[in-house]
Amino acid sequence: MSTSAIVMMLVAMAVIWGGLALAVVSLLRHGAVEDRVEAPRRDL
Structure with missing residues (x-):
């Protein structure tokens, strides 16, 4: 392989x-990335 090909x-x-x-x-x-996972909602 030529030098110019390696550089490219x-x-x-x-x-x-x-x-x-x-x-x-x-x-x-x-x-x-952090906002993609939401805490589970618990409606009691």
């Missing part, structure tokens, strides 16, 4: 993993 592959992997990490951080920061 590394850049593509960095972009993909970086985007995934930013998406997870964004979801955690805005509380979207």
